[in-house]
Amino acid sequence: METWLKYVIGIGMLLILGAIFVFTFILYHKMPAPKGCEDILPSEGKCHGCKEVGCHFNLYYNSKEEKKEEEETKHDDVN
Amino acid sequence: MTTVPYIVSFLLAIFTSMMINNVVLSRFYGICSFIGIGNKVKSSFSMGIAVTFVICFSALICWPLYTYVLNPLGIPFMDTLAYILVIASLVQIVGLFIKKFSPTLYKGFGIYLPLITTNCAVLGVVQGNTDSGLSFGMSMANALGTGLGYLVMICVFAFIRMKLEGNQTPKAFKGVAIALITAAIMSMAMMGLSGIGS
Numbered sequence: 002m003e004t005w006l007k008y009v010i011g012i013g014m015l016l017i018l019g020a021i022f023v024f025t026f027i028l029y030h031k032m033p034a035p036k037g038c039e040d041i042l043p044s045e046g047k048c049h050g051c052k053e054v055g056c057h058f059n060l061y062y063n064s065k066e067e068k069k070e071e072e073e074t075k076h077d078d079v080n
Numbered sequence: 081m082t083t084v085p086y087i088v089s090f091l092l093a094i095f096t097s098m099m100i101n102n103v104v105l106s107r108f109y110g111i112c113s114f115i116g117i118g119n120k121v122k123s124s125f126s127m128g129i130a131v132t133f134v135i136c137f138s139a140l141i142c143w144p145l146y147t148y149v150l151n152p153l154g155i156p157f158m159d160t161l162a163y164i165l166v167i168a169s170l171v172q173i174v175g176l177f178i179k180k181f182s183p184t185l186y187k188g189f190g191i192y193l194p195l196i197t198t199n200c201a202v203l204g205v206v207q208g209n210t211d212s213g214l215s216f217g218m219s220m221a222n223a224l225g226t227g228l229g230y231l232v233m234i235c236v237f238a239f240i241r242m243k244l245e246g247n248q249t250p251k252a253f254k255g256v257a258i259a260l261i262t263a264a265i266m267s268m269a270m271m272g273l274s275g276i277g278s
Binding site for chain 1: 153158165180187
């Protein structure tokens with residue numbers, strides 16, 4: 002088989018896999034959450050140990066912690 | 081190979097990947113979810129089951145993909161990209177099933193489910209299977225053993241952490257610090273099994 006053809010098949014295969022991923026991703030995000038789970042937020046207990054920089058739950062948790070610290074500092078200044 | 085020795089070597093492979101080469105405590109893969117989720121036994125158990133499921137199905141798809149498509153075509157260097165896409169799709173499918181059929185489980189870790197994609201244990205096992213040239217059966221044994229090893233260790237870890245919460249820990253060691261020390265002691269304990277079979 003020609004070398005260029007192998008690359009074309011390889012890239013085609015990756016595109017198919019990518020398309021499957023996009024399809025499942027859209028399906029997952031379009032499917033409504035079960036009753037009572039519509040507004041689930043990340044829990045502090047679960048996110049506390051994880052230092053995954055790219056995770057948006059961690060970002061949410063960190064911003065929440067920063068706000069708390071700011072409020073505590075303000076409270077101390079007032080006292 | 082006759083059936084009985086094959087079954088014995090299959091079971092031995094499961095035991096080896098589960099206990100001796102434990103994915104978390106010996107190979108240090110999947111530490112993030114191990115520390116992050118491993119503070120409640122129930123959510124740890126659910127996470128372990130989901131990771132085991134994803135590892136097994138990834139191995140089931142990725143081994144034939146490498147052996148019958150990527151390698152014969154002479155493009156084995158594309159394996160990591162292909163594996164990542166397979167794992168990511170599988171995680172979405174697992175998420176779909178959980179969302180549809182188990183609201184309790186979804187409530188437990190639904191929003192954390194997509195994070196299994198970034199669990200390096202899954203990619204590590206699949207990549208290790210093809211890099212070491214394992215047969216299909218041994219790849220599946222390795223995947224199953226790794227998943228079970230992860231499941232057992234995350235549950236044991238969660239149980240120890242729950243017990244630790246009730247104890248008086250020095251302030252400097254509270255939270256993640258004592259969790260890491262616990263994981264280190266567990267890892268050293270697992271090293272005691274390293275001589276088995278040699």
